[in-house]
Amino acid sequence: MLKINGLHARVEEKEILKGIDLEVKPGEVHAIMGPNGSGKSTLASVLAGREDFEVTDGSVQYMGQDLLEMEPEERAREGIFLAFQYPVEIPGVSTTNFLKTAVNQVRQHKGKDSLDAVAFLKMMKEKMKLVDIDQSLLSRSLNEGFSGGEKKRNEIFQMAMLEPTLAILDETDSGLDIDALRIVGNGVNALRNQDTATIVVTHYPRLLEYIVPDFVHVLYNGRIVKSGSKELALELEEKGYDWIKETVDAAV
Amino acid sequence: MSLEQAFITYIKDREATINGQGDTAWHQRRRAAFADFEKLGFPEKKDEEYRYTPISRALEREFDGNEITKADISAQAVQEFLDEIVPADISASILVYVNGEFQSSFSRTENMPEGVIVTSLSQAYQDHSELIDQYFAQQTAEQSDSFVALNTAVAQEGLFVYVPKNTIVETPILAYFISDTSNGASVASPRNLYIAEQSSKVSVIESFHTLGEGASYQNAVSEIWVDANASVYYNKLQPENNKAYHTGTTEVYQARDSRFTGVTVSLQGAMIRNNLNVASDGENCETHMYGLYMLDGKSHVDNHTAVDHRKPNSFSNELYKGIMGEQSKGVFNGKVYVRQDAQKTNAFQSNANILLTNEASIDTKPQLEIWADDVKCSHGATTGQIDKEQLFYLRTRGMSKDQATAILLRAFAGDVLENIELDFIRQQIESVIDQRLNTNF
Numbered sequence: 001m002l003k004i005n006g007l008h009a010r011v012e013e014k015e016i017l018k019g020i021d022l023e024v025k026p027g028e029v030h031a032i033m034g035p036n037g038s039g040k041s042t043l044a045s046v047l048a049g050r051e052d053f054e055v056t057d058g059s060v061q062y063m064g065q066d067l068l069e070m071e072p073e074e075r076a077r078e079g080i081f082l083a084f085q086y087p088v089e090i091p092g093v094s095t096t097n098f099l100k101t102a103v104n105q106v107r108q109h110k111g112k113d114s115l116d117a118v119a120f121l122k123m124m125k126e127k128m129k130l131v132d133i134d135q136s137l138l139s140r141s142l143n144e145g146f147s148g149g150e151k152k153r154n155e156i157f158q159m160a161m162l163e164p165t166l167a168i169l170d171e172t173d174s175g176l177d178i179d180a181l182r183i184v185g186n187g188v189n190a191l192r193n194q195d196t197a198t199i200v201v202t203h204y205p206r207l208l209e210y211i212v213p214d215f216v217h218v219l220y221n222g223r224i225v226k227s228g229s230k231e232l233a234l235e236l237e238e239k240g241y242d243w244i245k246e247t248v249d250a251a252v
Numbered sequence: 253m254s255l256e257q258a259f260i261t262y263i264k265d266r267e268a269t270i271n272g273q274g275d276t277a278w279h280q281r282r283r284a285a286f287a288d289f290e291k292l293g294f295p296e297k298k299d300e301e302y303r304y305t306p307i308s309r310a311l312e313r314e315f316d317g318n319e320i321t322k323a324d325i326s327a328q329a330v331q332e333f334l335d336e337i338v339p340a341d342i343s344a345s346i347l348v349y350v351n352g353e354f355q356s357s358f359s360r361t362e363n364m365p366e367g368v369i370v371t372s373l374s375q376a377y378q379d380h381s382e383l384i385d386q387y388f389a390q391q392t393a394e395q396s397d398s399f400v401a402l403n404t405a406v407a408q409e410g411l412f413v414y415v416p417k418n419t420i421v422e423t424p425i426l427a428y429f430i431s432d433t434s435n436g437a438s439v440a441s442p443r444n445l446y447i448a449e450q451s452s453k454v455s456v457i458e459s460f461h462t463l464g465e466g467a468s469y470q471n472a473v474s475e476i477w478v479d480a481n482a483s484v485y486y487n488k489l490q491p492e493n494n495k496a497y498h499t500g501t502t503e504v505y506q507a508r509d510s511r512f513t514g515v516t517v518s519l520q521g522a523m524i525r526n527n528l529n530v531a532s533d534g535e536n537c538e539t540h541m542y543g544l545y546m547l548d549g550k551s552h553v554d555n556h557t558a559v560d561h562r563k564p565n566s567f568s569n570e571l572y573k574g575i576m577g578e579q580s581k582g583v584f585n586g587k588v589y590v591r592q593d594a595q596k597t598n599a600f601q602s603n604a605n606i607l608l609t610n611e612a613s614i615d616t617k618p619q620l621e622i623w624a625d626d627v628k629c630s631h632g633a634t635t636g637q638i639d640k641e642q643l644f645y646l647r648t649r650g651m652s653k654d655q656a657t658a659i660l661l662r663a664f665a666g667d668v669l670e671n672i673e674l675d676f677i678r679q680q681i682e683s684v685i686d687q688r689l690n691t692n693f
Contacts, residue, residue, distance in 0.1 A: 049648070051640075076650035082648050098659065
């Protein structure tokens with residue numbers, strides 16, 4: 001589904017990704033972990049098409065297409081979803097209205113009919129249950145004045161509505177209490193199936209108790225320095241990131 | 253001949269042929285206004301009030317004065333335009349003015365409550381001279397504003413609305429001021445007078461349009477009287493086109509316990525200057541002023557507003573927003589005066605702007621002058637671009653850049669547009685945002 005080869009990216013003059021290789025197949029969940037500043041969020045942003053980052057080398061294939069040539073909206077329509085680390089507040093635009101436009105945009109792209117108001121509402125009601133989000137929240141301006149937990153749940157709600165092929169969760173767990181974390185985890189799990197894949201970017205191994213990954217990768221200083229199974233996450237939980245840093249730095 | 257001189261000649265010629273009305277009090281005011289205009293002329297370059305909007309020069313360049321008397325119109329063009337812009341099923345009074353003349357064949361008034369008068373100003377001169385005597389040119393500042401002086405001196409036609417005490421007018425009154433340039437450039441001077449007596453309520457919408465490819469100039473003045481405990485909703489719309497010139501002044505007088513809401517929306521114009529002046533002259537007045545200027549091409553729109561709080565315990569809120577695309581230019585100048593007697597005044601003013609290109613510009617000047625010492629007042633102005641982070645967020649949800657921009661601009665304009673009473677007008681304005689983003693806004 002996704003094949004990243006030797007990906008280098010920089011912001012202004014600072015090189016942040018220094019050669020990332022990663023392959024994600026349908027049905028898999030990959031966790032990308034690493035200390036602060038290692039390049040995790042940059043990787044998520046580059047995959048979603050954020051223009052602040054310049055890709056200087058490497059390639060990304062998504063479903064056989066050159067992902068880096070695609071506009072952010074094309075990627076979204078082709079099934080990539082980024083749950084933001086810091087969801088943006090947009091005053092004056094309600095989640096409901098915005099999602100209706102977004103959902104129908106994606107449906108049109110897939111050659112499906114637009115949902116009418118009734119069908120859309122029905123779909124919303126179903127997905128709302130999944131993340132335990134309240135109708136009143138969705139009528140308000142998008143993320144405006146939402147608590148951290150509400151924003152993150154809204155991200156997962158949007159994901160549920162857009163039914164992506166590849167979901168990228170950028171530190172969705174940061175700042176969440178245990179109840180919110182459980183809700184987010186359950187939401188993500190409910191959407192997993194053999195045709196979709198998930199990349200979970202996280203600083204804390206805790207999330208992986210709720211979203212169990214098939215693979216764990218540790219990103220440090222712009223490279224994936226260690227890959228393993230979910231046990232790697234447990235090891236990180238126990239030892240922290242310092243032993244990884246020490247091992248890598250010693251090798252240089 | 254210069255346009256200024258042409259107006260003077262035109263008024264002199266007309267004055268020589270006038271009879272009957274010449275002795276009325278209101279006609280004396282017109283004569284005085286003419287003297288004011290002769291003295292003032294169009295504002296000069298160094299005039300501080302027109303510093304950012306050098307309209308005199310533009311008018312002299314575009315018009316030679318022959319346009320004042322020429323009023324050839326294309327009835328077909330007007331009919332087609334009205335069919336397009338006015339929903340067939342709307343319950344409203346419609347008054348149509350083309351090149352300065354009232355068009356009764358295109359106009360209709362809904363059934364009105366007893367005593368309400370909705371008619372053309374020329375008709376009101378004849379039938380309701382006593383009301384004209386009482387109200388006409390009683391709050392306009394002819395001595396200091398030459399465009400107002402000119403209008404008072406020259407204007408013969410416009411909308412006249414009178415709503416007697418305790419009367420509610422349910423259906424809105426829409427006035428279309430059309431410059432039809434099918435047969436050449438057009439100049440017109442609409443003059444409107446709206447009187448809402450005690451505890452009455454009325455909504456008036458003025459809409460300015462230019463048809464055809466020629467240049468147009470409208471110099472409009474509206475006087476609005478909001479008597480004690482009355483409510484007036486006032487909407488000024490300028491879809492216009494890129495060859496339209498406009499100078500307009502709306503004077504509002506509010507007596508105690510009255511409410512006034514003004515919404516001014518400008519979408520295009522070669523050069524537009526709107527003055528909105530509100531005298532809040534009683535206790536417990538409520539004043540809302542909203543404005544949106546959403547410009548493309550080389551449009552230039554200047555909004556000057558003033559609220560004068562003269563008495564205690566009143567409230568005013570002003571929100572003007574600008575979206576400037578391409579090489580357009582916006583000007584905002586908002587004055588709030590709080591006189592010494594006007595204790596416990598709450599007055600708020602805000603001006604926010606989005607510049608879509610590097611060539612677009614805005615000059616903004618919020619001004620607050622307070623002589624009272626126990627008031628709550630605030631003002632502020634902001635200017636920025638479309639938020640990149642918001643744009644990216646929407647795009648990651650599948651929206652194109654244009655679509656996302658349109659959503660953000662609609663949201664930006666939303667807290668102004670939500671104050672437009674008529675749905676079809678709000679929708680027409682919103683659709684302009686979408687249209688422009690599909691082209692080159």
